[in-house]
Amino acid sequence: MLAVHFGAGNIGRGFIGQLLHQAGYKICFVDVSDELVAEINRRQEYTVSLASEEKTTFTIHNVTALLSKDEEAVAEAIASADLVTTAVGPNILKFIAPVIAKGIQKRIKAEGKALNVIACENMIGGSSALKSFVYESLNEEEQKQATLVIGFPDAAVDRIVPLQKHDDKLWVTVEPFYEWVVNQSQVLGAVPQVEGITYVSDLGPFIERKLFTVNTGHAAVAYLGYLLKLGSIDQAIQNSYVLDMTEKVLHETGALLIAKHHFDSKQHEEYIHKIIKRFKNPYISDEVTRVGRSPIRKLSAKDRLVGPALQALEYGITPSALSLVIAAALLFDSKDDPEAAEIQSHIKENGIEAAIQKYTGISSASPLFALILETYKKVKSQINSASI
Ligand SMILES: NC(=O)C1=CN([C@@H]2O[C@H](COP(=O)(O)OP(=O)(O)OC[C@H]3O[C@@H](n4cnc5c(N)ncnc54)[C@H](O)[C@@H]3O)[C@@H](O)[C@H]2O)C=CC1
């Protein structure tokens, strides 16, 4: 069995690669990095180690790699694959779509069997978004045929894999916990048998629970930690203010999730505690700048901060703590992050009101707009007087 996986990065090698290997797939990674591709092809194996006291390791064999610019070879691989997965980042999906479309065209011509393409990204509807991009490169007839044989099941993926700092370029250290939930109702043909994938018929509650708890909570720790000049997630979560505000944030999103999806409140409380415990994992050193990376994406209307804040209002929940994190994200000025730099220069040139509208999509008439603005001004003055 062959799996073609786009993105040989942390989640690609450390999570999806491990599970696909254990399920018996040969993996062909596709990446833009010459260095990664060459090293994977030279060794054809790599190590995944667990960030825990035991430091258990797994060797992932049977791996090869292609450069994404080698379009003919990538399309050929897709044409003969049993599964296609991605972990490249939400903003990259549109760039890998044309070559996936090429592979689909070859497959349709050869009357190949049904194939599923699963985007494993931190976003709602990742595979559906990828499908839309792929369809832009298919003509009407190809789209019709693709609809019958190419499934794009949406997924939620959860495993913390920090930036890697090893002499071995392929080694990847990951937290022991993982969760990979896939919408079975969007699968076409045989359901991929991968131990570790949980198939559900309605992904909505799972992806919102994950994105609005793990990722919202993580973003809260990252942006508040950054404001307080704390470099790593484990340092930040040890700060009582950061911990207290993160818990408040997770109770706001929790109230929304319980009201909307009818999760059991006691079980949800346990879920929150489990996630905060994962953030405290002493065997993981995760930089706040990694977890807070790409603030434009994280501030967008459907993502982990503004998404639950807008929905909370609809359920009569005031997102005060969420507004604090949104304000902190607007203050995130990590100099190595191009999206942070763009927000900061927009604020400088056009003012905070214009920036809130542009990056969150919230209209100035919304009560959330006023709440974020007020919180931003308060936090900024506290920073200026060094009282935060
Ligand atoms: N790191 C984590 O703990 C988690 C990350 N995710 C999601 O997984 C996705 C990937 O994240 P990471 O693995 O952390 O990032 P990463 O930066 O480690 O990996 C991304 C990989 O994609 C490659 N890439 C970029 N453009 C490409 C292209 N056009 N074609 C092929 N490959 C390309 C990069 O070279 C890199 O190797 C993101 O959507 C992220 O939100 C989800 C859950 C956990």
Ligand SMILES: O=P(O)(O)OC[C@H]1O[C@](O)(CO)[C@@H](O)[C@@H]1O
């Ligand atoms: O990968 P993103 O979407 O930039 O955000 C980082 C987040 O994703 C994770 O990497 C894993 O879910 C978390 O560490 C963090 O919440």
